Amino acid sequence: MSTSTTEIASLALPKTVPITTTRVRPPKKNIPQTKAERDALLAAIRNYVEVHNPVPPMPQDELEVHARKIHKQTGTPEIYLHYTAVCLNNEMWRETLASIPYERRLLLMPKCLRVEDKCPAPFDEFGLLCKQCGLCTIQDFQNEAERLGYAVLVAEGSAVVMSLIQTGKIEAIVGISCLAVLERTFPYVEAAAIPSVAVPLLQDDCINTTVDNDWVWDYIHLSSEDKTRRLNLNALHEDVRSWFDRESLETIMGAATGQTEAIALDWMARAGKRWRPFLTVAAYQALRDDRGEPIPEDIKKIAVAVESFHKASLIHDDIEDEDHERYGESTLHQEYGVPVALNVGDLLIGEGYRLIGECSVSDKQKTEMILAASVGQRELCRGQGAELLWARNPEVLKSTQVLEIFRQKTAPAFEVALQVGAAYAGHLNEVATVLHEYSEALGIAYQIRDDLDDLSEDSGKNELGTIRPSILLSTTYEKAKGEDQEFMAQLWSGKNASADLDRVRALAHGVQADDRCMLLLESYKETAIRSLQGLENANLKGLLRRVLGKIFNDLEIKGWCREYEVKNGVREDESVAPATEDEVTAVAAG
DSSP, X not given: OOOOGGGSOXXXXXXXXXXXXXXXXXXXXXXXXXXXXXXXXXXXXXXXXXXXXXOSSOOHHHHHHXXXXXXHHHTOOXXXXXXXXXXXXXXXXXXXXXXXXXXXXXXXXXXXXXXXXXXXXXXXXXXXOOOOOSSSHHHHHHHHHHHHTOEEEEOOSSHHHHHHHHTTOOOEEEEEXXXXXXXXXXXXXXXXXXXXXXXXXXXXXXXXXXXXHHHHHHHHHOOTTOTTTTOOHHHHHHHHHHTTSHHHHHHHHOOOSSHHHHHHHHHXXXXXXXXXXXXXXXXXXXXXXXXXXXXXXXXXXHHHHHHXXXXXXXXXXXXXXXXXXXXXXXXXXXXXXXXXXXXXXXXXXXXXXXXXXXXXXXXXXXXXXXXXXXXXXXXHHHHHHHHHHHHHSOOOOOHHHHHXXXXXXTHHHHHXXXXXXXXXXXXXXXXXXXXXXXXXXXXXXXXXXXXXXXXXXXXXXXXXXXXXXXXXXXXXXXXXXXXXXXXXXXXXXXXXXXXXXXXXXXXXXXXXXXXXXXXXXXXHHHHHHHTTTXXXXXXXXXXXXXXXXXXXXXXXXXXXXXXXXXXXXXXXXXXXXXXXXXXXXXXXXX
């Protein structure tokens, strides 16, 4: 018996992100060139503000003194000084902005964020009147800000803004602007002492500009109601990771009483990002009732239980997929043989449930955690089963079928992690639906990112090896023509598994499959953000939005992203044309 491709369901694609977010243009040379660099600099600035507590408003020359100190600490080039000063000013106002009600804030956006040659919006004396066409992020920023209570303007110049401030109804400004304008207007803002945050545009040529959208979302939603807004996610992640050295694991799980348990502990201590236990602790921190108290020791058991389930699934996956290496080392079944590895995987599943059962919470909470874990494991096995049965007689999978496998295989582990944390906090029922929707989008985006990373230039020049469902390979097949499509068909069928990776990369890049997958990745990240809109819990809403940035900004996709080419001096002065509506529609159509 075999499974044909028609037996694998297709996943409905999310709303495609606005074209503005898909325009890939190099930033101006006085702005850090990659998203990873900009996020790292912002993290350093936030840490500096937390330690030194500089007080706004601050004259520009004094701001630059602090910016130079940050540059010295981080090794940031001098050319980024004004950018650093703007970001520093933003972070100095952060807590003040959080204390001001949404309805007393102004969101100010520039017209140049629109798609110049396609925008149908007219202008009046107050600026651009958005027609909600969906071609750029202006619509999304405006709709969400107005829903929260903001006044919103899409206009250049300060006359209208100053008149609004003079009414006394506006007490803070969240803006988007180019560095040149920010430098000219800074003295006026400083004199007015109006709390203001201005996210710098990445270009200053006043047409089809782009911005770090997640930064804008973060500042728009900043609220004192979110008690987790000061939580240092980097520190939290490092704390969680520290629980997985051998000594800590023995304290949490108990010392090994035999070789099987010793192997299991060693496997648990092996490398890993620990995203799932991090998500468990993050969900608990957002939903806990005893805020301000030290986190209970039991949360370590819960986090280790979640990682136990994940590590068990990796052992079983490696056996089923006949993989020989993980984390740069031999897989467990290569090292000890299949029977021993299977048994260790089974042991870790049991250990996960044992750790949950030992927690000092109510029977109801334990039941919720156990049910979440068991349902998640069931769904994961369905996805893995669909892939394994397909592999017996491999055929080309549609991109929507690949995404359905991702939904079943990757998303459940994230949902289990979040639900277990919410259940331990005693609030799962209130947020279960949102966590499900968020986890599905997060899991799919995460797997798309892994697909791009696995086939990037950093993965080496080896042969492709075993073919597995891959969104990049599927999209490449769908967009290829003639001999190239036949080549990809042979690859999918397993008849050409020894194909040189360089040829596959070149073909994927030639048909823009890499760009389309990046667009799909951004669409699922945006879907995860949108899933939080109806969430009433400000702590969880804010934390999950920041968690998304933490997970996807922690590692940079290399070898596909054009920002990587910019970093290496390619297309340094080239402005890449915006994606067309047909291109965006094509992605949505698979």
